[in-house]
Every structure is written in C-alpha cells, then in structure tokens.
Amino acid sequence: QVQLVQSGAEVKKPGSSVKVSCKASGGTFSSYAISWVRQAPGQGLEWMGGIIPIFGTANYAQKFQGRVTITTDESTSTAYMELSSLRSEDTAVYYCARGDQLLKDYFDYWGQGTLVTVSS
Amino acid sequence: QTVVTQEPSLTVSPGGTVTLTCASSTGAVTSGYYPNWFQQKPGQAPRALIYSTSNKHSWTPARFSGSLLGGKAALTLSGVQPEDEAEYYCLLYYGGASWVFGGGTKLTVL
Numbered sequence: 001q002v003q004l005v006q007s008g009a010e011v012k013k014p015g016s017s018v019k020v021s022c023k024a025s026g027g028t029f030s031s032y033a034i035s036w037v038r039q040a041p042g043q044g045l046e047w048m049g050g051i052i053p054i055f056g057t058a059n060y061a062q063k064f065q066g067r068v069t070i071t072t073d074e075s076t077s078t079a080y081m082e083l084s085s086l087r088s089e090d091t092a093v094y095y096c097a098r099g100d101q102l103l104k105d106y107f108d109y110w111g112q113g114t115l116v117t118v119s120s
Numbered sequence: 121q122t123v124v125t126q127e128p129s130l131t132v133s134p135g136g137t138v139t140l141t142c143a144s145s146t147g148a149v150t151s152g153y154y155p156n157w158f159q160q161k162p163g164q165a166p167r168a169l170i171y172s173t174s175n176k177h178s179w180t181p182a183r184f185s186g187s188l189l190g191g192k193a194a195l196t197l198s199g200v201q202p203e204d205e206a207e208y209y210c211l212l213y214y215g216g217a218s219w220v221f222g223g224g225t226k227l228t229v230l
Contacts, residue, residue: 035219037166045158045166045209047219059217062121095165103217105154106171113165 002026004096004111011117017084020114022096029077030054033103036070036081038092039113048094050103051079059103086118122146124212126222131230132200140225141192142210148191149212155193156211157186159204160224166209170195197227205229 007021022034035050049060051070058070069082079096096111123145132138142155149155157170168177170186173193183199193210210222 033217037221044207044224045160045211045221047211047221050217050219052217061218061220097166103219104213106168106175107156107158107211108168108171108177110165110167 002098002109004098004109006094006096006111006114009115009117011119012086014087014118014120016086017082018086018116019080019082020094020096020116022079022081022111024077024079024098027098029072030074031101033099033101034070034072034079035097035099035103035107036068036079037095037097039095040089040092043092045095048081050099052101052103054101083116086116088118090116091118092116122214122220124210124220124222126208126210126225128223129226129228131228132197134200134202134229136200137196137198138200138227139189140195140197140208140210140227141189142194142212142222143192144212146214149188149193151188152213153193154213155186155188157184157193157195158209158211160207160209169208200229202229 003025005023030053033052036048051058072079093113097107098109099107125143158166160166174186187194208225
C-alpha cells in the first residue's frame with residue numbers, strides 16, 4: 001500500500017533554514033505530484049506548493065515565493081521541502097501529500113507530519 | 121488575495137444529515153475548481169474524502185457525498201455517526217497547479 005513517511009521533528013533558530021523529507025513507497029513515484037501543506041498550532045491547513053514530476057517543475061503559493069524550495073530525488077522516491085529565513089510564525093506541522101500527475105485533480109495519501117519549531 | 125470560506129462550526133445529531141459548504145472570493149465555485157474535501161481529527165494527519173467535486177476515494181464511507189450547491193462546493197454527511205466529529209477542510213484549484221484551503225468547519229455530533 002502507498003505510504004508517505006516524513007522525517008522527524010526539528011527545532012530551528014530564527015533566520016535559519018529547515019529541510020523536511022517525505023519518502024514514498026508502494027507506488028510509482030514519478031507518476032504523482034507531491035504537495036506540501038502546513039498547519040500552525042490550532043490553525044487550519046495551508047497549501048505551500050507542489051512539484052509536478054513529469055515537468056520537473058515546482059509551483060509555490062505566493063505567500064512562500066522566494067522562501068520555499070520543493071525538490072524530488074527519484075532515485076530514492078523522496079520529496080523535500082526547504083523553508084528558509086525561518087521566523088516564529090513558521091512553527092507548524094508540515095505535511096506532504098500525494099496528488100495526481102498534473103496537480104489539478106486530487107490529493108489522496110498524506111504523510112504523518114513533521115513538527116518544526118522555530119525558537120531562539 | 122483569494123479567500124475560501126467555510127462555516128466555522130456546525131452541530132448535528134447522530135443519524136442526522138448535515139451539509140458543509142465552501143465558497144470562493146473569486147465567484148461561484150464550479151467543477152473547474154476541482155473541489156477536494158478532507159477530514160482531520162485531533163492529532164492526526166488529514167484524510168482525503170472527496171475529489172473533483174463528487175468523486176470518492178476507495179476508503180470514503182458511503183454516507184459522505186460531494187456536490188455543487190448554490191455557487192459553492194458542498195459536502196453532505198447522511199446518517200452521521202459519532203466518529204464523524206472532526207474538522208473538515210475544502211481545497212479549491214485556482215489554475216497553474218495552485219490550490220487554496222478553506223478555513224475549516226468544526227463538526228460536532230451531539
């Protein structure tokens with residue numbers, strides 16, 4: 001069955017960067033897009049961006065443009081989300097989610113989430 | 121800035137029916153927004169329920185259904201069970217592989 005397994009919790013200083021991984025199993029990795037979604041404590045879900053493997057391109061929500069980079073490593077079926085210039089408001093649980101090949105139809109499987117805490 | 125609006129909270133009795141809606145600040149929601157719906161329980165990752173307005177995933181219980189209603193996307197739960205108490209989020213597509221979540225609806229089964 002399909003599984004998305006994310007890396008463990010991180011504690012970061014303001015101004016630093018964090019890179020979260022999402023390893024997929026049980027499917028053909030390159031046939032699906034991967035999105036990253038975050039959820040601040042007590043708040044709702046926020047789509048950050050996604051990567052479309054057949055184009056090799058990533059799309060980002062305007063709010064995160066210039067601060068987030070989403071990449072994939074097909075050799076290990078792993079997607080990565082790197083967020084830079086961290087501030088306290090970036091403290092959140094970060095999820096990866098699998099989507100259709102063109103990232104315009106559905107999301108199905110989700111990772112377990114990675115808590116990123118930004119604190120001095 | 122695009123805003124997707126959901127009811128902040130709804131209450132339903134066990135066995136009852138409830139409809140959650142999802143509106144876009146850009147105008148009427150159509151099938152071209154590919155509405156998706158997710159359920160999230162405390163401490164858990166979201167679980168996908170509905171995609172492309174009304175399509176169910178293989179694991180989606182039959183009591184959940186999606187539709188378009190009065191210019192909004194809608195999620196209807198029929199024969200509500202106690203375990204349906206959760207937060208529900210809609211997600212709309214705005215072109216160029218760009219998506220926006222609604223603020224979520226907290227559903228209480230009482």
